[in-house]
Amino acid sequence: MTTLFCRRLRLEIDLTRCHIAEPVLPAGYRWVEWSPELLDRHAAVKFRCFETEKDGQVFPSLRSADGCRRLMDYIAANPLLVPNATWLLACDDAALNDLADCGTIQGLASVPESGAIQNVGIVPEHRGRGLGRALVQAALCGFHASGLTHISLEVTAANLPAVRLYQSLGFLVTKTLYRSVE
Secondary structure (H helix, E strand, C coil), rough: CCCCCEEEEEEEEECCCCCCCCCCCCCCCEECCCCCCHHHHHHHHHHHHCCCHHHHHHHHHHCHHHHHHHHHHHHHHCCCCCHHEEEEEEECCCCEEEEEEEEEEEECCCCEEEEEEEEEEHHHCCCCCCCCCCCCCHHHHHHHHCCCCCCEEEECCCCHHHHHHHHHCCCCEEEEEEEEEE
């Protein structure tokens, strides 16, 4: 049996050396602050974001609703969760006269002054509107407000739009990693 590998990049940003603009959402979108009661909503939107993406092959937890729920259970129970860097995005759904969740991001502290962005996701039908940029900016502002200055994340190298987004915000590639793909 042949093992396939996926190239991943570790990117880092030093918030003391760059300015992160306040995030701006397009009309019709709203921020939803972290609350433990939103765990199911984060898990559901995370599943919609990743179920058909390469990351769903690399990370089995992202390709099932149950896996995304277990992942969010782990993140929510983690004492290193940074609530200021954990967001849900919702959009006004005129057809339902309700809000529909369309994006998610979580932030964790790792070591003193350092944080890590987890699982930036925008559901496919809302991509290309600057929502990913806004989510990352909101997380970075939240990390900064929490006193964390060195932030990292990992991204699949083939996800060029995400790599370009992170680099445009000031992230630098610091390491290349290889993960087996199931």
